[in-house]
Amino acid sequence: METKFVDVILPLPVPRPYTYRVPKDWNEKICEGARVLVQFGKKKIYTAIIYKIHHTPPQHYRAKYLSELVDEFPIVQPNQIELWRWIADYYMCSLGEVMAAALPAGLKVSSETIIMLNHHMEIDFDQLTDREYLIAEALESNEKLTMQEVSDILQLKTVYPIVQGLIAKQIILIEEVVKERYKPKMNDFVTLSPNYQSEEQLKQAFDELSNAPKQMHVLMKLLQLGKTPPEKVEAVKKTTLQKEAQASSAQVKALAEKGIIEIESLEVGRLPSYQSEPGEKQLNEEQQAALESIEAQFEESRKPVLLQGVTGSGKTELYIKLIQKTLDSGRQALYLLPEIALTTQIISRLEKHFGDQILVYHSKFNAQERVEIWQKLLKTEQPKLILGARSAIFLPMNNLGLTIVDEEHEQSFKQYDPAPRYNARDTAVVLSAMHKANMLLGSATPSIESRFNAHSGKYGYAFMGSRHGSAQMPDMEVVDLREQYRKKKMKTHFGEPLYEAVKKALSNKEQVILFQNRRGFSPFVQCNTCGWTPECKNCDVTLTYHKFLQKLKCHYCGYNIPHPKTCPACGSPEVQLKGFGTEKIESDIEIYFPEARIKRMDLDSTRGKNAHQQIINELETGEIDILVGTQMITKGLDFEKVSVVGILNADLMLNFQDFRAHERAFQLMTQVAGRAGRKDRRGKVFIQTFDPDHPVIKQVKKHNYDAMYNVQDHERLNFHYPPYYRLIKLTVVHHDKDLVLNGSNELAGMLRRILGDRILGPEYPAVARIKNKYHRQILIKLEKQLHLGKTKEQVASLITDFNLMDNFKSVRVIVDVDPV
Structure with a gap:
């Protein structure tokens, strides 16, 4: 019988697939895309995916046998492996890192290290350290301990050195126990x-x-x-x-x-079921014209189409028509949303139309639910609408006919940590091309890159410039905070016009949304005597005060301390809260409008599985009068009774040191303003600012996207930024500050020798230390005409050479292609 070998993808950041030998009685059972268990390293067992079956043994090592065959059918399809390969190549990461992100945790079997006493050895407790003694003592009353249990006993995060010491003294033995994570x-x-x-x-x-x-x-x-x-x-x-x-x-x-x-x-099954309701909305003339234009462009070419429609123009109704046509043709539709907060309202709208044809997939589902969705898609022959956040692009789809990326401008389509640092919007374009599927990008405020692609003919384009039905665009009023403070008309964070509008809306039984893009009660605490401010011990940031927790907390690592009553530096009791976040606004509103029912929507208030849904339901049913929130409330939510929207401090969005700051400020303000007014009620939006003459404020007030685009397009061309140039950001990371300084300088020098003045930096980012690790960044700017693949190979090779240097072997280099 012939000897077979398989190349497998491991869920680890290793540079290539590894080759294993197939036991002869499995020769007819193995298939590409199936899971196998393999031993990698001395003892650890991992789930791997069969990448390739062949007859060639590896040249530089002896192939181990596969440990176990988990599946006798593929759980990952060839088109998924093709997408994984593209992501790994484009975003400069390993196939294993893509696999780790793509597969639900419940499908990844792995082994757990178990320790036990070596009963063939007599323990001399006097020869043990205090920590070793505690472990040995625990093992005398417990037959086995996991590494997590050892960590809990010692109250230490890292226990491997102590365990290794006990192994060396032959006091303990270890074994690897394989655990299946998914249980029906x-x-x-x-x-x-x-x-x-x-x-x-x-x-x-x-x-x-x-x-x-x-x-x-x-x-x-x-x-x-x-x-x-x-x-x-x-x-x-x-x-x-x-x-x-x-x-x-x-x-x-x-x-x-x-x-x-x-x-x-x-x-x-763990998955929710959805019931459809008869009836559908009729499109108005503008919607019908846009739909016909999109369908004609789909017929003419396979190019993605950008649909730009103002807030409230009825883009979702177009999506429904396109999805229905796709499902009727027997194909699948993928609908991507940037945030889980968005799915609550969208699901209820799509549920009424598509019923049990919907599958919803997002990060708030537990590991078991995600496995069931994966398996359902593998088995189903029926056309389905798959609705989800960015990770939904990894689901097994065998007959994709349409992909819709809603709110395509949103940064949350980009994965930051860990690798792969992919952009789901751009990956969806590639996925659609692989499936020969239609691709639609939708937004009221498209990203500069997408609008540029439409302008240059790379994408198709359709436009809707008016709100659906009799609804009008909101009336925008800019409130000059300098004047309000000078005339003493401010009520904490509310200028007089906004305060009076809120009062009037509440008296009319209407709803109000207040936007402040900063969570917490107060951005920082400061001593009025000596100027001391509490900082995180692990990160280079000040701590934010959270009234609900009665603590100062770091938003990067979670470190927190009680609110100090006196200054630890000088002993003064004059320790005061400075600035304001969503929690502080909520507290102040309770003083000015004690009868109002107030809720907050930010990361802190929506951590529970159904917390978003509960807040949105309460707003829809009129149980909330005032909603205070961060950018979560800008995400395409529609509420008929919202008549007033207040942007409490627009300057916070304009003053970032980022070439996209003005684009994002325009998008955020336009999106949050879009929550005001629907149907026959014109909404009112108040933008509070210390700089009412700022160009972006004027562009937002006039709903003038084109003016913003033209300014940004001109600046990007002059200063060599996307869409005219590509960016790759390298971040050098280590807990030793000097090593980061010297390493980043060395790596930048190596890059300059091949790429010249395309290299910017290295420089420290705004937050240079996070979780006790220092960061320094190098930015690579590449002309569009440059061969991107070849340049990436050169950069990857230099990083490998850098990490082989004795001084920098422990230094981590994070690669981010197309950073946002």
């Missing part, structure tokens, strides 16, 4: 026994239970819930039966022991 959800169901499914048999059962009235009641409830007649009684969930019959588990069990009922454990 099982529920107990109750049915009538086959011996009691006729009227006569059932009468006999009731006679038997004449002295057990509670059990008789359970049986009667089963017949009621299972919809008699007895020969057709449906299975009823055991917990439901117990609840309805007000019975105990023992009473149900007693019926089973008498043979009257049977209890069977069945697999049930």
